[in-house]
Amino acid sequence: MTMKRGWIAAAVAVAGLSGIGTSAFAESETLKTVQERGTLLCSGHNGSYFGFVEVNDKNEWKGLDIDLCRALTVAILGDPDKNQIVPLSWAQRFPALQSGDVDVVIKATGWTMGRDTELGLQFSIPYFFGGAQLMVRKELGITTASELVGGTVCVAAGTTIERIVADHLKAENVEHTMVSFEKTAEVIGAYKAGRCDAYAAWGPSIAVLLANQFEDADAHVILGDKLSAEPIAAAMRQGDEDWVDIVNWMLAALIKAEELGVTSSNVDEMVANPPNPTVARLLGVDAGMGERLGLRDTWAREMIAEMGNFAEIYDRNLGEGSPYKLARGLNNLWSNGGVLYTPILD
Amino acid sequence: MSAAPPAIGAFERLQRRAFRTPLDGLVTLVFVAFLAWLAWQAVDWGVLRAVWRAEDAALCREAAAGACWSIIDARHRLILFGLYPFDEHWRSTSAAVAIIATVVLSCIPWFWTARRLVSLWIAGFATYYLLMDGSLLGMAQVTTDKWGGLSLVLFLFSSVVLIGMPTGLGLALMRRSRLPMVRLVASLLIDFIRSLPLLTTLFTAAVVVPILLPDWLQGDKIWRIIIAFSLFFACYQAEVFRGGFQAIPSGQFEAGMALGLGKWQSLSLIILPQVFRHALPATINMVVVTFKETAVVIIIGLFDLLASAQAAFGTGDWVAYYMETYVFVALIYWAFITSLGRYGEFVKDRMKQDEH
Numbered sequence: 001m002t003m004k005r006g007w008i009a010a011a012v013a014v015a016g017l018s019g020i021g022t023s024a025f026a027e028s029e030t031l032k033t034v035q036e037r038g039t040l041l042c043s044g045h046n047g048s049y050f051g052f053v054e055v056n057d058k059n060e061w062k063g064l065d066i067d068l069c070r071a072l073t074v075a076i077l078g079d080p081d082k083n084q085i086v087p088l089s090w091a092q093r094f095p096a097l098q099s100g101d102v103d104v105v106i107k108a109t110g111w112t113m114g115r116d117t118e119l120g121l122q123f124s125i126p127y128f129f130g131g132a133q134l135m136v137r138k139e140l141g142i143t144t145a146s147e148l149v150g151g152t153v154c155v156a157a158g159t160t161i162e163r164i165v166a167d168h169l170k171a172e173n174v175e176h177t178m179v180s181f182e183k184t185a186e187v188i189g190a191y192k193a194g195r196c197d198a199y200a201a202w203g204p205s206i207a208v209l210l211a212n213q214f215e216d217a218d219a220h221v222i223l224g225d226k227l228s229a230e231p232i233a234a235a236m237r238q239g240d241e242d243w244v245d246i247v248n249w250m251l252a253a254l255i256k257a258e259e260l261g262v263t264s265s266n267v268d269e270m271v272a273n274p275p276n277p278t279v280a281r282l283l284g285v286d287a288g289m290g291e292r293l294g295l296r297d298t299w300a301r302e303m304i305a306e307m308g309n310f311a312e313i314y315d316r317n318l319g320e321g322s323p324y325k326l327a328r329g330l331n332n333l334w335s336n337g338g339v340l341y342t343p344i345l346d
Numbered sequence: 347m348s349a350a351p352p353a354i355g356a357f358e359r360l361q362r363r364a365f366r367t368p369l370d371g372l373v374t375l376v377f378v379a380f381l382a383w384l385a386w387q388a389v390d391w392g393v394l395r396a397v398w399r400a401e402d403a404a405l406c407r408e409a410a411a412g413a414c415w416s417i418i419d420a421r422h423r424l425i426l427f428g429l430y431p432f433d434e435h436w437r438s439t440s441a442a443v444a445i446i447a448t449v450v451l452s453c454i455p456w457f458w459t460a461r462r463l464v465s466l467w468i469a470g471f472a473t474y475y476l477l478m479d480g481s482l483l484g485m486a487q488v489t490t491d492k493w494g495g496l497s498l499v500l501f502l503f504s505s506v507v508l509i510g511m512p513t514g515l516g517l518a519l520m521r522r523s524r525l526p527m528v529r530l531v532a533s534l535l536i537d538f539i540r541s542l543p544l545l546t547t548l549f550t551a552a553v554v555v556p557i558l559l560p561d562w563l564q565g566d567k568i569w570r571i572i573i574a575f576s577l578f579f580a581c582y583q584a585e586v587f588r589g590g591f592q593a594i595p596s597g598q599f600e601a602g603m604a605l606g607l608g609k610w611q612s613l614s615l616i617i618l619p620q621v622f623r624h625a626l627p628a629t630i631n632m633v634v635v636t637f638k639e640t641a642v643v644i645i646i647g648l649f650d651l652l653a654s655a656q657a658a659f660g661t662g663d664w665v666a667y668y669m670e671t672y673v674f675v676a677l678i679y680w681a682f683i684t685s686l687g688r689y690g691e692f693v694k695d696r697m698k699q700d701e702h
Contacts, residue, residue: 046644046645046656048657048659048661050660051662055424055654055657055658086647087647087653089645092549099556100556101567208665213665323663
């Protein structure tokens with residue numbers, strides 16, 4: 001493996017030095033396996049995870065993460081259904097990735113140092129940002145977490161949220177009591193029953209709950225303090241950099257398409273009449289998009305036609321088109337006040 | 347005693363039992379009132395103020411609404427079938443019926459001969475597998491990762507008991523063997539497996555084994571789990587059988603030998619029937635526990651009844667109605683486990699009759 005990589009590196013160096021027009025084509029092991037198998041193996045959930053991995057009334061998977069898996073499937077195999085979503089628990093997702101039960105984990109997974117180093121994983125560019133936030137009753141008149149002196153905070157046990165909130169309140173010198181419960185439903189029950197002053201959870205989840213589980217949604221407020229910003233990214237096995245490239249450019253193409261105004265409805269017009277060279281490159285009108293990744297030149301065009309751009313996928317699963325109506329916020333393009341950006345498409 | 351006690355009326359009996367002293371009476375009244383209040387709450391929430399149909403889901407959000415059974419109406423196919431493809435649900439239903447029929451039939455004394463039982467179970471399992479997988483019957487193949495819900499629970503449960511029961515008996519016999527090596531191997535295995543939590547065993551089978559074994563030996567995840575679960579069941583069941591063996595005086599073996607029966611003959615004709623009788627209550631207990639423990643497979647990503655129930659309320663529209671979903675699932679578990687318990691009573695009574 002190292003040997004082969006060494007040769008590729010040498011070849012690149014030589015090509016660069018001597019100006020020979022060869023390039024190192026992608027040679028991803030995982031890509032080869034997926035193409036031979038004819039099926040992409042993605043991570044599902046053992047249950048539902050709001051907006052990201054859910055099951056609809058027809059017993060089919062849906063959600064933001066599922067749509068990203070389907071987009072990746074189109075990019076590689078040309079058909080969104082040529083994948084298998086393997087139900088995995090949270091604890092099982094990384095062992096399953098290592099043992100080859102899945103090709104990629106796209107499952108609301110935060111990019112942490114431990115996972116990156118000790119677990120032998122590598123992460124894609126982040127496609128979502130979410131952090132711990134607090135919800136309180138409006139009648140308390142609290143606007144920031146630092147005013148929560150002497151209050152009780154309800155939180156789900158054993159999550160990163162528990163630690164993040166504790167650290168944050170300690171740093172702010174806010175005396176508080178932490179009450180933890182095993183299940184999200186129990187935490188919410190306790191908060192509703194008035195056993196705690198604040199409910200701490202992942203920001204997007206609170207918004208989801210507030211919109212759907214509270215008859216008196218107006219009586220509660222989600223505090224502005226973002227106690228953390230967790231970058232959510234796809235996780236892959238260490239050692240197949242070309243595979244990471246493919247997943248990265250799948251995400252980048254979806255975000256780029258939004259930036260360039262390419263949607264599932266206008267993609268055909270754009271192909272017929274590309275408004276600028278970047279669009280032409282993205283949609284495979286000009287060559288170069290596919291070869292360098294080991295894919296077809298038209299992969300991004302097919303992917304956008306089938307799944308839409310990032311905005312459409314977000315809207316369908318978390319935004320206005322979903323029961324959650326979650327505002328884009330941080331998860332908007334950099335040009336619209338968010339933090340999503342793409343590498344340069346040259 | 348010569349004279350029977352005088353017969354007393356129901357009213358008098360009640361008075362004696364519940365109202366013997368004023369304090370007794372007070373305690374009785376308080377408890378009855380409390381139970382009545384609880385029952386009223388349950389009926390009021392679950393029936394009177396409940397919303398029943400999926401189309402009426404909007405009514406669930408009103409303050410006066412009780413239980414929102416709309417979620418069951420809308421999502422029961424997800425709860426019962428997991429990820430099994432929607433259009434093929436009849437296959438999952440028939441497969442579950444085949445398994446239930448197999449279990450019910452094998453409870454009928456007519457089937458209690460080795461040949462009938464074995465053919466019945468092979469037929470039952472073959473039907474289940476052929477229907478669920480479908481490829482051999484020329485239907486669209488549904489791979490095991492899509493199996494889920496109630497039919498998966500029934501399949502797991504019956505295969506674990508089916509494989510685990512004879513294995514357990516074998517282990518128990520090995521443990522009584524006169525050969526020290528055989529005895530040692532059996533005791534080591536039993537003690538080792540019993541010292542591990544079920545979850546660890548299953549996690550190892552599902553996640554660690556594929557890393558260690560070559561591809562061609564791995565098999566499907568579901569089979570690895572069934573084998574690990576059966577082994578776990580067998581080790582506990584072996585100890586149950588051992589208790590049964592120990593209850594039998596050694597004189598009976600000698601009596602068998604004196605009658606000119608071989609070792610296996612006296613075992614199968616004299617000893618084992620008594621072992622089963624002694625071990626029955628504990629065995630029923632093991633079987634009931636195993637039925638409930640199948641829910642553990644949720645951790646290793648099988649879409650069992652509980653996992654599909656969580657998927658059912660794990661979406662924005664239904665997230666508030668987890669209680670209703672859990673009640674529904676609890677009723678399913680209750681129905682099966684009560685039937686198992688009643689059947690255990692029936693077998694016990696029947697064995698008592700045999701003794702006379």
